[in-house]
Amino acid sequence: MVTPPPLPESVQHSTAIGKHPCAECGANLEWSARKQALVCPYCGTTAPWQGAHAQTGDAIAELDLERALRDPAITRKNWGAELKEVKCQSCHAVSVFVDSRVAQRCDFCGSPAIVAHEDQGDAITPQSILPFKISDGQIRDLIKKWYRTRWFAPNRLKTAALTDTLHGIYLPYWTFDAHVDAHWRAEAGHYYYVTESYRDSSGHSQTRQVQKVRWVPASGRLRHFFDDELVPGSSGVHQQLLRAVEPFPTQTDLKPYSPEYVRGWTVERYQIGLADAAALGRRQMDSKLHTMCASQVPGDTYRNLQVHADYQGRTFKHILVPVWLVSYTYGRKTFQILANGYTGQIAGERPYSWVKIFLASLAALIVLGIVLYFMQ
Ligand SMILES: [Zn+2]
Ligand SMILES: [Zn+2]
Incomplete structure (x- = not known):
């Protein structure tokens, strides 16, 4: 030793x-x-x-x-x-x-x-x-x-x-800590079903329900502390x-x-200084904010979610x-x-x-x- x-x-x-x-x-x-x-x-x-x-x-x-x-x-x-x-x-x-x-x-x-x-x-x-x-x-x-x-x-x-x-x-x-004011845009997806006909393995005509998505533009605002x-x-x-x-x-x-x-x-x-930690903290908040905005999008699903956030205080x-x-x-x-x-x-x-x-x-x-x- x-x-x-x-x-x-x-x-x-x-x-x-x-x-x-x-x-x-x-x-x-x-x-x-x-x-x-x-x-x-x-x-x-x-x-x-x-x-x-x-x-x-x-x-x-x-x-x-x-x-x-x-x-x-x-x-x-x-x-x-x-x-x-x-x-x-x-x-x-x-x-x-x-x-x-x-x-x-x-x-x-x-x-x-x-x-x-x-x-x-x-x-x-x-x-x-x-x-x-x-x-x-x-x-x-x-x-x-x-x-x-x-x-x-x-x-x-x-x-x-x-x-x-x-x-x-x-x-x-x-x-x-931060006050955030976020505006988001996305395409909201609404499910609907159509009936399709097809032939089964023994050649009989059958029908089935198929899920489709109707995409509608959506936007909103979210404030969070x-x-x-x-x-x-x-x-x-x-x-x-x-x-x-x-x-x-x-x-x-x-x-x-x-x-x-x-x-x-x-x-x-x-060992992680203030500037680096602040950047990491911002990334954590951005990620949570994205999830919160996603839950505001109406409909059954969404795509192309864009969040513009303003952090204050x-x-x-x-x-x-x-x-x-x-x-x-x-x-x-x-x-x-x-x-x-x-x-x-x-x-x-x-x-x-x-x-x-x-x-x-x-x-x-x-x-x-x-x-x-x-x-x-
Ligand atoms: Zn003593
Ligand atoms: Zn050691």
Whole structure:
């Protein structure tokens, strides 16, 4: 095992430090998923916590997208804590540690090849956060159940699922809102039936109903508000797993960002920037809009649907959402088991054990042999 070099002092960006100290021992309190409260990691003292902004009634902020793309500086504030960033040389994920010790291995792939990462100072800071709700104990129980339904999984998967380190990570997401005013045109198809006569195989004259389509031009207008179109900014977690553990209830349960939520947890730095994410979000909205317009076309079917959409009031947020992650290697590949840290939804990748499949096939053949023997 390679021991990573110590982090240079320059990585430890010092920003305004918003401490939330323990009343008993003065250490920094951390968010506990199990207790849904701030807990002192040293003496266990619990402090009630509704979020720093809950009392002041600070709403979840949406930022103007056009303005932010022109002038990203408006999106920067400080994290309210001391940050250390490391980049994994193997999977390239960038992890942020807030007021806490840097992990010795990459949380995403387990590689020890991590190096200090220089923040260019241009990163957009998170505006809001979905705090952890499901504790590591609950997740282990859910993963055990999940494992029992995996046929022909190698024992290594079971060991990893039950004993390997569960990493609690906040993943970066972008959310986009927009008011859209769309005009559409299409040809609406109406079915009608005609009676055709034909000769059957024995030469008798028969009739049958044949479906035809009458095409009529149609047009319409659709107005819609897109609320929180989610685009992941993560590169450390495999995308298809992430999509499988969604949704995260961002429309109802987000809290304004506060360093207390992330202290002691790993935060992944986004790798898909705002401009790229905005383009992806726009494509998602366009696709949904197309489906909505299609459902407005009268008749039984349609063709040549064209949508002209005007997007107004586009806003975005950079948010953090909680996941639990187990990553393990089998052969040369890294496999991940991912759980939604808010809903407990699990998705995992798994190798197949060819030894187990071979033994099961062998057992089936033996049973078949015995059955055939007694049937004689
Ligand atoms: Zn304490
Ligand atoms: Zn990695």
